[in-house]
Amino acid sequence: MIHARALEKRYGDKRILRxxxxxxxxxxxxxxxxxxxxxxxxxxxxxxxxxxPSRGELSVGVERGRLGYLGHEPLVYRELTAxxxxxxxxxxxxxxxxxxxxxxxxxxxxxxxxxxxRAGSFSRGMLQRLALCRTLLHEPSLLLLDEPYSGxxxxxxxxxxxxxxERVARATFVVATHEPERLEQFASARLALA
Amino acid sequence: MTYFADVGALARKDLLLExxxxxxxxxxxxxxxxxxxxxxxxxxxxSSDLAATGLLWVALLFTALLGLSxxxxxxxxxxxxxxxxxxxxxxxxxxxGKALSILAFLGLAEVIALPAxxxxxxxxxxxxxxxVVLADVGIAAVGTLLAxxxxxxxxxxxxxxxxFLPLAIPIVIGGVGASVSGEPARYLGLLGLYDALFAIxxxxxxxxxxxx
Numbered sequence: 141m142i143h144a145r146a147l148e149k150r151y152g153d154k155r156i157l158r159x160x161x162x163x164x165x166x167x168x169x170x171x172x173x174x175x176x177x178x179x180x181x182x183x184x185x186x187x188x189x190x191x192x193p194s195r196g197e198l199s200v201g202v203e204r205g206r207l208g209y210l211g212h213e214p215l216v217y218r219e220l221t222a223x224x225x226x227x228x229x230x231x232x233x234x235x236x237x238x239x240x241x242x243x244x245x246x247x248x249x250x251x252x253x254x255x256x257x258r259a260g261s262f263s264r265g266m267l268q269r270l271a272l273c274r275t276l277l278h279e280p281s282l283l284l285l286d287e288p289y290s291g292x293x294x295x296x297x298x299x300x301x302x303x304x305x306e307r308v309a310r311a312t313f314v315v316a317t318h319e320p321e322r323l324e325q326f327a328s329a330r331l332a333l334a
Numbered sequence: 335m336t337y338f339a340d341v342g343a344l345a346r347k348d349l350l351l352e353x354x355x356x357x358x359x360x361x362x363x364x365x366x367x368x369x370x371x372x373x374x375x376x377x378x379x380x381s382s383d384l385a386a387t388g389l390l391w392v393a394l395l396f397t398a399l400l401g402l403s404x405x406x407x408x409x410x411x412x413x414x415x416x417x418x419x420x421x422x423x424x425x426x427x428x429x430x431g432k433a434l435s436i437l438a439f440l441g442l443a444e445v446i447a448l449p450a451x452x453x454x455x456x457x458x459x460x461x462x463x464x465x466v467v468l469a470d471v472g473i474a475a476v477g478t479l480l481a482x483x484x485x486x487x488x489x490x491x492x493x494x495x496x497x498f499l500p501l502a503i504p505i506v507i508g509g510v511g512a513s514v515s516g517e518p519a520r521y522l523g524l525l526g527l528y529d530a531l532f533a534i535x536x537x538x539x540x541x542x543x544x545x546x
Contacts, residue, residue, distance in 0.1 A: 190416055192546045205422030215417030217347070217408055219354040224347075231343040232421035234336060258354075274417070 141166050141201050141282060141312045142187055148195035149182050156182045160196075162331055169308055169326045172316040174333030180316035181212065183333070184284045187314060200282070202312075205233060208280030210288055214271035218260030222251050222270050225259055226277060233278040245273040249299055264291040272300065276307075283307070285315045289322060297322075340423040344431025349438065351408055358404040359439050362397050366447040369393040374454040386455035387462070387513045391506055394447065394466065395473075395499075401439050402477040403494055405432060406485040415485075419544050429478055429540035437474040444470070461522075465512030468525035472505045472532060479536040482543045504528050 142164040149157040157179035164170050172180050185191040187200055188209045200207075209215075216225040223242060230238030246252045249269040254262070259270060268291040275283065289297055301322075304313075308326050315323055320330075352358055373389045409415040418428050444466055452458045477498055484494040505528060511521030 188416075188420060190419065190546070203422070204420060207420065209416070209420055211413070211416065213413035213416070215414050216412070217351060217414055218412055219351045219408070220347070224350070228343060228347055229417065229421065232340055232418070232423050234422070 141168070142199070142314065143201075144186075144196065144198045146196040147183075147186065147193050147198055149179065149186060149191065150194040157186075157193075157333075160331075160333070164312060164314060164329065166312055167309065168328050169313040169323075170315070170329045170331060171320050171323055171327040172314060172331045172333065173318065173320045175318070178333035180318075180333060181286050184209070184211070184286050184314060184316055188284050202282045205278065206281045208275040208278070208283045210271055210275040210283075210285045212286060212290075214259070214267045214274070216259045216267070216270055216274060219258060221256050221258055222246060222262075222273075223255040225270065226273055229274055229277055235278055238277075241277060242273075245276060248303070249273050250295065265293050265296055268292050269296055269299070272303070276303065280311065282312045283314070285313065287317055288315060289317070289319065337424055337427055340427040341430045341434065344418075344428060345434040345438075348432060348435035352435070352439070355408075357407075358401055359442060361404075362401045362439060362443040363446055365400055366393050366397040366443050367450050369396070370447065370450050370454055383456045384514055386451075388510060390447075390451050390455070391510050391513070394444065394469070394509075395502060395506060397443055397447070398436075398440055398470075398473045398477060399495060399498060401436060401443070402473075402481045402498065403491065405436055405478065405481045410485045410490075415544060425541040425544055426537045428544065429482070429536060432482075433474040433478040433536075436478055437470055440470045440474065459513075461515070461518030462513040464518065464522050465509040465525065468512075468522060468529060469505045469509040471529040472525060473502065475529065475533040475536050476501050479540055479543060482540065486543075501532075 142162065144160060144162045147157060147160040160183060172183060174180050182191065186193055186198060188207060226242040227238060230242055235241055246255050249272060251266065251269055254266065259267065262270065288300060292300060304326055317323060370393055377385060419425060448458050480497045481494060484490040484497065487493050508521045508525035508528065512518040512525065515521055
């Protein structure tokens with residue numbers, strides 16, 4: 141699914157990622173760990189196509205519409221409601237039954253009662269739940285998750301555990317985290333960035 | 335048809351955001367009307383209509399610049415541009431949707447500005463209206479692309495005018511010419527040609543602006 145050789149990323153003089161090579165097969169679960177500034181986020185952005193490598197080779201064997209990306213920002217409009225945000229993404233991803241799918245995800249992540257509230261009024265944890273709904277909306281076959289538990293309360297963490305457990309057998313995961321213990325149960329491969 | 339459905343969804347989203355936040359259109363309206371009021375008192379009473387028309391175009395151009403500087407604010411501040419870029423829709427749909435919403439804001443600003451101009455200076459004729467409509471298309475097309483480029487930069491407030499104003503010179507030439515010339519068709523043709531040429535260039539190149 142993902143093949144990288146001697147991947148390097150620079151921003152100006154600063155080298156963020158140096159000589160990373162990896163192979164991620166279909167339905168693999170790659171756990172990416174490392175201290176702050178080690179390039180975890182950059183690696184995920186490269187895999188998502190949001191940034192281009194400065195050197196090395198990278199191929200991601202999935203088309204854009206089958207990729208789910210969860211970054212540090214929830215990537216939702218604060219002036220739109222939770223439902224309007226998901227509806228917009230549902231249209232752009234051409235999801236045939238987007239109303240049902242949107243409603244189902246909002247319910248699963250405990251946001252159904254807040255579906256008509258603007259995202260700007262959400263707490264950090266609610267925004268993360270909404271971001272997870274956005275990421276999973278189109279049933280991606282490759283999931284790139286950057287610190288997915290960030291901001292979630294205990295219930296939110298349990299909900300995410302359940303989602304991951306259900307999807308681990310039918311999707312490929314690359315998950316960046318500085319708390320790998322929680323995700324060890326799912327991991328089939330590990331990459332430690334220095 | 336899915337392309338135009340994407341464009342419609344994106345443009346509708348921008349209009350909804352403006353309806354909720356009200357942070358661009360009111361500023362544009364206030365700016366253009368107050369500028370015309372200032373010009374009304376600045377221009378000597380014996381000034382020609384030509385000078386007033388020139389000032390109208392200055393006011394319209396800077397009003398457009400004000401709107402363009404806010405056009406990608408939501409995408410920049412909330413990082414949503416990444417979400418739009420990752421969607422499987424053609425990335426030029428982001429440009430077209432945004433350009434259409436900017437066109438709507440410009441049109442609404444001018445619905446107020448042109449009667450105010452007629453009140454303070456001289457009646458508005460068909461050449462002027464035609465020039466303004468065609469100029470808006472060019473401003474929206476070029477301005478959207480440049481606003482997207484500038485938004486990636488830390489010096490975006492400085493960069494957008496520096497990029498936009500030189501490219502807007504043909505729009506000003508065509509607009510002023512259509513407004514004051516006895517034969518506005520020539521200038522309207524120039525504006526139409528500019529619009530067509532730059533719309534195609536901006537449509538085709540937007541993908542490279544929003545991806546690294």
